[in-house]
Amino acid sequence: MMMLKFFLVTSVLFIVLLSINIFFKKRNSNLHIIIPLTGAFLGIILIGLSIFMKVDLFGMDIYAFALFASSAATFIVSAIADNMSSLKKPYLSKK
Numbered sequence: 001m002m003m004l005k006f007f008l009v010t011s012v013l014f015i016v017l018l019s020i021n022i023f024f025k026k027r028n029s030n031l032h033i034i035i036p037l038t039g040a041f042l043g044i045i046l047i048g049l050s051i052f053m054k055v056d057l058f059g060m061d062i063y064a065f066a067l068f069a070s071s072a073a074t075f076i077v078s079a080i081a082d083n084m085s086s087l088k089k090p091y092l093s094k095k
Contacts, residue, residue: 006062013039013070021078036075043068 017036024032046064 002059002062005059006066009063009066010070013066014073017070017074018077021074025078032078033075036071036078039071040068040075043071 017039020035021032024035043064043066046060047068050061050064
């Protein structure tokens with residue numbers, strides 16, 4: 001049951017973060033880089049609180065790790081998409 005909750009929360013956060021990331025990328029804003037990094041940093045802080053401070057508020061460690069994983073995945077997907085688009089431009093201009 002816990003793994004199902006983890007995957008569900010991670011999937012929803014990934015879709016939300018990726019949508020926000022695409023929105024700011026189309027507007028040529030640097031927030032498309034800052035938002036996933038902020039989410040990952042917040043996830044690390046919450047994981048640290050739940051492990052070292054022994055704070056367990058409604059399964060906070062599951063949500064913290066889901067936030068970290070989805071933020072990292074969003075950052076990786078957006079970096080790959082940026083890299084692919086920058087690699088495709090010189091190739092298309094040669095033809």
